[in-house]
Amino acid sequence: MTLAEHPLLIFDGACGTSLQSMAVTEADWAGCDGCNEILNVSAPRHIIQFHQSMLNAGAMVVETNSFGASRIVLAEYGLQERVREINQAAVDNARTAIAGRPNRYIAGSVGPGTKLPSLKHIEVAELAAATAEQIQALLDAGVDCLIIETCQDLLQTKTAVVSALETCERAGVEIPIMVSVTIEQQGTMLVGSDIAAVVATLEPYPLFSLGMNCATGPQDMISHVQYLSQQWSGRISVIPNQGMPQVVDGATCYPLSPADYAEQMYGFVVSHGVSIVGGCCGTSPDHIAALVNRLAGVLPKDREVVV
Template sequence: MRLHDHEVLILDGACGTNLQEMDIPASAWEGREGCNELLNLTSPATIVALHAGFVEAGAMVLETNTFGANRIVLEEYGLADKVEALNRAGVENARAAIGGKPGVYVAGSIGPGTKLPSLGHIEVDDLAAAYEEQIRALTVAGVDALIIETCQDLLQIKTAMTTCFATLESMGRDIPVLASVTIERTGTMLVGTDIAAAAVTFEPYPLFSFGLNCATGPLDMESHVRYLSRNWPGRISCVPNQGLPEVVNGKTCYSLGPETYAREMKRFVTEYGVSVVGGCCGTTPAHIRELVRTLAGVQPAHREVRA
């Protein structure tokens, strides 16, 4: 996966919220509703169709349906023995959706899990072992990149990144690693770390890009993106939700339309030099299609990073 300084890399949109709108056979869940990763094996046509919608929209990178496909999360569903199979199937489904279309890559999605080490939910060694197992499975399956996302705990993401680079080195593999943190409306990650502390912590790692995803829409990310624009030496990513979630008639809804979403993302590219963009919760193929149209011919702004 390559990206020149004058290019913008466009990721796909949401997985979970789009699956909620799809007609999935009840039998596919096997009584484990909420375990989206299980669908990689039980309803691969559903996952291929999900990915295909974003390929048709013009996404350059598909994230695998493996956000929670690590042993820690899968144990909660009685699926701890399916780590390798679910991650492999996740990659295969993304490849099937791409078909022979050139210039579309597969990034292995690695989520934070459900237990945070800083809060004492899990020991670091146990978390690292779970990450290593998933990273190996995704890498062997042939991903073009790995994306460690929705990170909420400084110790969690340090564990993930240290494990990731050590595992890739032990495997003799050199593939891009993207990382993004989730900043709440409070201005910090879930356990209280702000974007400045996160950036300083992660600068030594050889990341392909670093930025933000989830939690909020673009507007609530602007101050954090501005900080990275002035202080982060590498590529910046921004993968927001489709605005802030609202509950309407008992259902979670996201109100930011494709045109507004794409317009705000274009501003981040042209004003702050963001070069990796995509969509998180609520974003549909329509959002990515409009993003692709709006960013056609657009180059990231030149940045003067403070020494």
């Protein structure tokens, strides 16, 4: 069975916050402290362990540790010439983790980068070239799908989508392309676009799914999911944080228990036809295990899209 044939897909949980809880040493960082992507090469055991923890919890899809593995972001650590190596290693680590596990898949993660074109941080052509370079490396390494995620700028999103489609066409590869935008608590993306603008902009493209991740917990995504359920004809993904982040004694923490998180996610599936779920910041293997258990035997509600 291919990834696209599953009526309900359960993605893994948080990579970044999970790595923060691991015993990553100074030597592991190889002089690039804070660059999670270098760990693919310098300390792959941590990445494989993370993937395995999510798979053991029941996740069907693991995202590669390549969120910031574009030339633009890697240049901040002097790693801009190692794009192919790092993305290849990210996929290899995920493949090692899923070995021997049937019907488990690898999603190539493509983050927004650190420079947004709408804010004039970067020219569209430079962003497109960097995105295409990373996506080509992920395709060559053999991912099962691409997820363009945590999109904060609609121009950045559209640039990444076009780059992905053109790169897949040049490579002669047909795989699902997912887009996941970040809607802040005030109800828009960072640069001001709401979910209606997102749908209108991306509707012409042959995307496998459209959804949301990061920024908030499930509760603050409800109205946006309702809109997608009525207005987006493709599949919908919801990959929220473990609730709204809070600062307690100087440390960032997330409030939702595994049971509460799973119950709220269950509502998206049975009430709004969401068919791709998973966890972003804060979500642990316990959250994914609770999600898997809550959704056992559940199918997404049939949707009727308003034309």
